[in-house]
């Protein structure tokens with residue numbers, strides 16, 4: 325039995341840490357130094373969080389005519 329958490333456990337810890345802003349525990353950080361798969365998961369989580377944060381930013385908006393066409397299309 326290893327003292328390191330499993331990849332599944334690390335994934336849960338990563339998600340919880342990113343949601344809460346709490347730092348990762350020592351065993352999780354050690355696992356990340358040894359496991360490329362979990363480092364990829366961490367990078368994907370960070371990318372998703374970055375994308376979600378950017379989704380709330382003001383971006384290009386539709387013209388009134390385009391909004392009207394979209395509204396009619398959706399009805």
Ligand SMILES: [Zn+2]
Nearest residue numbers: 331359361362
């Ligand atoms: Zn792993």
